[in-house]
Amino acid sequence: MEATTEITHQVVVFDAADLNSESRFWAGVLGGTVDYEDDWHTVLVDGSAKVAVQLAPEHVPPQWPDGNPQQIHLDLWVADIEEAHEEVLALGAVLLKAVDDEAPGEGFRVYADPAGHPFCLCWVKRSEAA
Missing domain, CATH: 3.10.180.10 (2,3-Dihydroxybiphenyl 1,2-Dioxygenase, domain 1)
Structure with a gap:
């Protein structure tokens, strides 16, 4: 349709x-x-x-991953995870989970914004030989 x-x-x-x-x-x-x-x-x-x-x-904040269900989340791709991590924490985010080791050079971290909405900072490090 x-x-x-x-x-x-x-x-x-x-x-x-x-x-x-x-x-x-x-x-x-x-x-x-x-x-x-x-x-x-x-x-x-x-x-x-x-x-x-x-x-x-x-508004009742979601309690990811257990508790009140997640309603929505954003995946934000960043070039420098450590810089982005420090920036969102300084702005008021709370780190919920870090998945830094699923595959070499890539991963994601789950945060909650001030209202409790989960969002992810994601990254892929490109190899220099590519």
């Missing part, structure tokens, strides 16, 4: 009880700015909406 409606814009929206900490966190991670509204914040990068945060006063 072919879609009949053209999607002209899409954005991932996070629910959060604290709009300010959640939107500032994602603006810091993505290198953007926050457009503030009363119950909605949009994170803009180079003038384009990348993610948004919607006020959800009763």
